[in-house]
Amino acid sequence: MSPETRIPQQQRSIETRDSILAAAREMFSAKGFHGTNSKEIASQAGVSIGSFYSYFKNKKVLFMEVFKAYKQEQIIRILREQNRQRIETLGGATIVRAIIESLLAAHDLSPEFDREAMVMCYADPEVKEYHTEIERQINAQLVGTLRQVEDRLRVTDLEAAAAVVANAVEMTVHSIKIFDAPLHRDRIIDALAEMIRRFLFKDSEAMTG
Amino acid sequence: MSPETRIPQQQRSIETRDSILAAAREMFSAKGFHGTNSKEIASQAGVSIGSFYSYFKNKKVLFMEVFKAYKQEQIIRILREQNRQRIETLGGATIVRAIIESLLAAHDLSPEFDREAMVMCYADPEVKEYHTEIERQINAQLVGTLRQVEDRLRVTDLEAAAAVVANAVEMTVHSIKIFDAPLHRDRIIDALAEMIRRFLFKDSEAMTG
Amino acid sequence: MSPETRIPQQQRSIETRDSILAAAREMFSAKGFHGTNSKEIASQAGVSIGSFYSYFKNKKVLFMEVFKAYKQEQIIRILREQNRQRIETLGGATIVRAIIESLLAAHDLSPEFDREAMVMCYADPEVKEYHTEIERQINAQLVGTLRQVEDRLRVTDLEAAAAVVANAVEMTVHSIKIFDAPLHRDRIIDALAEMIRRFLFKDSEAMTG
Amino acid sequence: MSPETRIPQQQRSIETRDSILAAAREMFSAKGFHGTNSKEIASQAGVSIGSFYSYFKNKKVLFMEVFKAYKQEQIIRILREQNRQRIETLGGATIVRAIIESLLAAHDLSPEFDREAMVMCYADPEVKEYHTEIERQINAQLVGTLRQVEDRLRVTDLEAAAAVVANAVEMTVHSIKIFDAPLHRDRIIDALAEMIRRFLFKDSEAMTG
DNA sequence: AATGAATGAGAATTCATTCAT
DNA sequence: AATGAATGAATTCTCATTCAT
Incomplete structure (x- = not known):
């Protein structure tokens, strides 16, 4: 209950996740599933490839x-x-x-x-x-x-x-x-x-x- | 100007080409275009990868x-x-x-x-x-x-x-x-x-x- | 727009890049451009082929x-x-x-x-x-x-x-x-x-x- | 000494050989040794790849x-x-x-x-x-x-x-x-x-x- | 949690050369 | 002698994914 709790981080976490989802939808629409690679999605979402894989098991x-x-x-x-x-x-x-x-x-x-x-x-x-x-x-x-x-x-x-x-x-x-x-x-x-x-x-x- | 890919001139050649086409149809049906690679098609056709590419520019x-x-x-x-x-x-x-x-x-x-x-x-x-x-x-x-x-x-x-x-x-x-x-x-x-x-x-x- | 090839941002990265450059100079000197392949250069540099291509678009x-x-x-x-x-x-x-x-x-x-x-x-x-x-x-x-x-x-x-x-x-x-x-x-x-x-x-x- | 002797064929043979040499010089000049492949040379010389290799051991x-x-x-x-x-x-x-x-x-x-x-x-x-x-x-x-x-x-x-x-x-x-x-x-x-x-x-x- | 460097299996493709016809 | 079909080793390059920091 102290202000140190990670709740703001969870908020940010949700945003990161959403930004990956949004980027993915955009890229898949434009270039297809096979035509898009995970790095592209991550960078389109403004996120590192490491984060990408911590949010989603795979493409x-x-x-x-x-x-x-x-x-x-x-x-x-x-x-x-x-x-x-x-x-x-x-x-x-x-x-x-x-x-x-x-x-x-x-x-x-x-x-x-x-x-x-x-x-x-x-x-x-x-x-x-x-x-x-x-x-x-x-x-x-x-x-x-x-x-x-x-x-x-x-x-x-x-x-x-x-x-x-x-x-x-x-x-x-x-x-x-x-x-x-x-x-x-x-x-x-x-x-x-x-x-x-x-x-x-x-x-x-x-x-x- | 010779063409990029071989134009069958011998009977054997036509058979090879056809066997690749048949193998490809089979493999594409079973595993899809992206799930099949050229080597598989070639070997399914009983043909070397070199032959594959001399008959077809690419997959x-x-x-x-x-x-x-x-x-x-x-x-x-x-x-x-x-x-x-x-x-x-x-x-x-x-x-x-x-x-x-x-x-x-x-x-x-x-x-x-x-x-x-x-x-x-x-x-x-x-x-x-x-x-x-x-x-x-x-x-x-x-x-x-x-x-x-x-x-x-x-x-x-x-x-x-x-x-x-x-x-x-x-x-x-x-x-x-x-x-x-x-x-x-x-x-x-x-x-x-x-x-x-x-x-x-x-x-x-x-x-x- | 991320660049095609990696721009070193960490110390380790710079070292890897330099080791590829050094290995390349050595191999090109010894066996020439056409006599050397990218795998050889990478392994001479003690680096994976993937790293090679993330630092240099091609040979x-x-x-x-x-x-x-x-x-x-x-x-x-x-x-x-x-x-x-x-x-x-x-x-x-x-x-x-x-x-x-x-x-x-x-x-x-x-x-x-x-x-x-x-x-x-x-x-x-x-x-x-x-x-x-x-x-x-x-x-x-x-x-x-x-x-x-x-x-x-x-x-x-x-x-x-x-x-x-x-x-x-x-x-x-x-x-x-x-x-x-x-x-x-x-x-x-x-x-x-x-x-x-x-x-x-x-x-x-x-x-x- | 009969007209059946292969002398005309030897003549033709020399011509074939020369046409390969001429084609090679042309191609090497235009595209370099590594940029030219044997098939190109043969076809430029109007000769089959088989003939090419019966006249020259290799490129x-x-x-x-x-x-x-x-x-x-x-x-x-x-x-x-x-x-x-x-x-x-x-x-x-x-x-x-x-x-x-x-x-x-x-x-x-x-x-x-x-x-x-x-x-x-x-x-x-x-x-x-x-x-x-x-x-x-x-x-x-x-x-x-x-x-x-x-x-x-x-x-x-x-x-x-x-x-x-x-x-x-x-x-x-x-x-x-x-x-x-x-x-x-x-x-x-x-x-x-x-x-x-x-x-x-x-x-x-x-x-x- | 985040980063990005590193990995390496695997895919596509080329080409010198051989060999059956 | 000639042909061209066939070969497959070798090479380049990609990309999903892992992991040390």
Whole structure:
């Protein structure tokens, strides 16, 4: 309880750790996991390589932390977007738009880190596993959202529907943001929205442009 | 001006080159681009490291060749599948199934190489570019297929529709084959098929289970 | 932006760097630039190959440092020798001897490194350039020396004279020290001295044996 | 004696060999011994690498052959130049100019190969030895030339004089042709000529500009 | 806690040379 | 004699990680 306690140092410690995480996210986004080395990260964070390794066992562990934090931010965004409005008050088209927007928003967080996240998802089992878990959560959330308007839906297998919809949106987002699709963004998003709306909702709602 | 790398002029030479390509595909599938080194590939191919470098400037160039060959095989499969039957004689549900099957078949070629191909698509601009070009071709093919039954379709913007459908299928395939989706494969495929059918076809056809 | 190679900040670091420089000079002298590899230099310096490359971008850069340091030592020797005595008090023959001796002394520093230095001067543009710059300095110094006794000289174009004299001495030194000239060293040095003396000085001084 | 004899093939053989020698000289001049590899030489000569090695045991042996041939050409040039005129009929200044010109001419043969020849002279004992032997011959020739006007000379130790003169000329030639001396070529050559003339010839002849 | 010097395994790549055809 | 495919030792250089201070 004396002022000699190391609490201020712990504060500084947290800051150091955060600065490494921030530097890592920046570097991984810009140059990828394999294109970035630990010294670069440390110096970008304004920290010695020795400190780097006292905070993180190795580069991979650091990536996992950055990745998890990023995914948590994404989840939070999605939840916030989807819960922003009372969706049962909205029309089918609007709901679909809201779903798409919520997933788009998640990817706007940092398109470049998103790209590298996909690299690692496909490349590394541990990353893949965490990614899968997150997808499960997003799916559950989407199922929850849909359940709120279940009586207006055509589809009955909400879980499968949510999975398929999420996949369609995710890949479309990538094709726009990462693979610069040759078509105009609006044409694709319109098509995507229409596909999802007609799939999910009963004809009465699906009819509307 | 002799080229940097050897141009096969003898039968033996062609065999060596091919064995390197085959070994590379195998190793890249199993251990990824970064997890495989040139010596391993050479010895897997039963060839000296010197030969490796006399046929391929470096590992990246080798990857590009393997990748391009793989993508060409995929394209061929897709075309063959989609042109197997006279599609204008088929019902909407069957057409959709055929489209899904054709894209699934492409990924059955080698799911593991497919995975690594995605890694590199997201990681490397040159790979991304080639991938984008192939997607364009697949899209064009799909648009062609749809045009054959245009009068039965609801959608009018065929290109955007084709893009969205291809995206939905591709990501769903990945979620099944690579990310071991928690749901049973059939539930997902059924949902996917229904989504696409209702999106593309007029109600008369879409009605059918 | 951290520099490519380590800038010594600790005492230990400076010692390591110096030990690499010393080992390099030794190895280059003994086996030449192309006959020595970085591993040998590192182990001769009692240092890991990793340290080698953290101090020097590559072998060539290391050579340049060794070379520049060597040339600086040479310059210092020459200046010291030529300024050792008040030359205006000396006779022409003695002055010439002093000049020859000063250049000989420079080459006594390390005849073997001298040899390799010549190899690289002829082989590499960057080395050549630095060598040329040093020659310019030596020439300027020699012109300065001559100017002190200008009224006793025959030659009027001091710069050209200095250049020619320096060339004559340098090649003669090499023919003695590197190419083991078939004649006895003294006969050659005597001839050289006489040539220079008669060239530079008015007859009154040149007469003297 | 029948037309089936391999004589034409021997002719072709000689041509192949010569084309390799020519290609080697070209490549060594342009990129140096270490900067050129055997495949390059072979392909420049329009010959397979297999043939290359059936004509020359290795790259070093090839260099020696090219080097020796070059030096022989140089010697021939020097002899021709020095014997072009009846030198006993010439004035001292003209004789000196003729000597300088003869040595300059030798270096004009191929300044770039000359440069690489120096590299190898300093770097390789075998090359050095051959070079020394050639210098001896040039020296003997120069002594012979001087002896023809011995009664007009000041110097008595002709061998030492010849050595020193040859050295002075050689280094000066290099400083002009290889190390781009900062002074104008004529000023240096004039100084060189004057130095040699005053050294070699009695005052009566040396007086003349 | 922090620093940065040191490590060395390992990856990529080259090239002189051999040898089967 | 000619060819060019094949070899693999040798070299350069990188980078994740450790450890003495």
